[in-house]
Amino acid sequence: MYSRRSHLCRAGASRAVGLLSTAAIVALSGCGSNPAPTTATPVATRSVEVIEVQPGSEREATQLIGRVEPGQEVTLYFEVPGVVADVFVEEGSDVKPGDPIARLVLDDYELAFSRAKAEFSAAKAEWELMRAGTRKEDIDLARADHERAKARNAYWAAEYDRVKKLAESRAISDSEFQQVGRERDAAVQEELMAKAGLDRAIAGFRKEEIANAAAKLEASRQAAILAERQLQKATLKAPFKGRVERRLADPGAYVNVFPMGGVPIVHVVNLESVDAVISVPELMLDRFAAGNEIEIVSAVNAKLRGAGRVIHVGQVADRASGTYAVRVRLPNPDGRFSGGMIVVANSRAPASRDSIRVPVTAIRRAYGQSPYVLLVAPDSKIVERPVELGPITANDVEIINGLTGGELLVVRGQHLVVAGDRVQYQSFNKVPIAQKPGTPP
Helix, strand or coil: CEECCCCCECCCCCCCCCCCCCCCCCCECCECCCCCCCCCCCCCCEEEEEEEECCEEECCEEEEEEEEEEEEEEEEECCCCEEEEEECCCCCCEECCCCEEEEECCHHHHHHHHHHHHHHHHHHHHHHHHHHCCCHHHHHHHHHHHHHHHHHHHHHHHHHHHHHHHHHCCCCCHHHHHHHHHHHHHHHHHHHHHHHHHHHHHHCCCHHHHHHHHHHHHHHHHHHHHHHHHHHHCEEECCCCEEEEEECCCCCCEECCCCCCCCEEEEEEEEEEEEEEEEECHHHHHHHCCCCEEEEEECCCCCCEEEEEEEEECCCCCCCCCCEEEEEEEECCCCCCCCCCEEEEEEECCCCEEECEEEHHHCECCCCCCCEEEEECCCCEEEEEECEEEEEECCEEEEEECCCCCCEEEEECHHHCCCCCEEEEEECCCCCCCCCCCCCC
16 A cells, blocks of 8 residues: 655655856966866766655455446347248347247148148047957958858859769869869958958957057157157247347348258347356355355446346366456346446455555566566665565556555656655645647646
8 A cells, every 4th residue: 555645745856956166377478367166067966756665454445347248149040941931030130938030831731740640640540440440330240241152152062072073974064063162262361361351350350460560659749749849840939038139030041050050040038137257266265165256347438237146157267368257147137237238347355455556657578578567766866676566456457566655756757766766755646647729737
């Protein structure tokens, strides 16, 4: 810390300013001269402004830069291909969950869904028929068919025996006998088939047949569900409450799901709560632990501020900066914070510590050299003091090494003096260094 108490004083003895006069009268025989007196040129004394460096104990405040991100944001794509029929929103439109955003031409998807439903109904009817078993009417019909086949078989068996005797006595030709034999054989097969049909009607469908019908039913059900989902996906809906930030497609555009995930339709954001993503050095991570409350202030308008809590601390440092991304969630019901806004996160150390802070403008740094400051020594001469710098807070910088307190630090006019110059000094009076033309100091 430093004190700005006034201590206007004269810095010791100034460089001697005097008038030296010398008169020498030399009388020489035949010649003589009277030399002119000489006067020494005065040496100008520079004026600077100083502060007295004083260490202080305080909770160190830190300001880190970050950027605001929407609490929710998404770019919406169709999950199925097709031609855009309608886009129902414009940029700036407010949407609620489930509100339609855009729709494809539905003809093909509606037809596919109708066909899938019909196939499901047919498979279901077949399965239910098998599961119910054979009706009594069908069993009676199968029994009647069997009795008819038995009678026909008996007829042709008797006819065959009769014709056989005639053939043996040569009363009929061999071809007539063979024809009766074929009729008898056909009647035997017909009776066997009728008997099998009757047995099957009485026993009903086998377990394997019923299981096969059930599998076909399930496959058709899933096909109908997929067809319905494809139809639903042809209408794009808002996933959450928010506002359309960008509209990226118009009716008539063909969209596909390949390559690169398809064609974006709209970008929706929700700013009712926002996240300030802060880049935090490893040394300060303890101040940004999850759950800690952090003040967030606009980098442009200091009146625009809010309080939030740390919800996430990155586990991998950025390769370029070596900082960790810390996400601070803060409510934003009035929309004061917008996406992409640059903000400052204010945080204080959990415990107080001794520190020395000086104005940033007091730090000098020559090309290729370490930083240093200019001090006024007790003999009113300027001396250089190398310093090690710490974090910068607002207009001050912490001095880690180089100052102990009590030194007179030059904060204005340091560009006019160098080490070894004798100066006169006064306390820093906060008058701006640069003035507009015609503006009194």
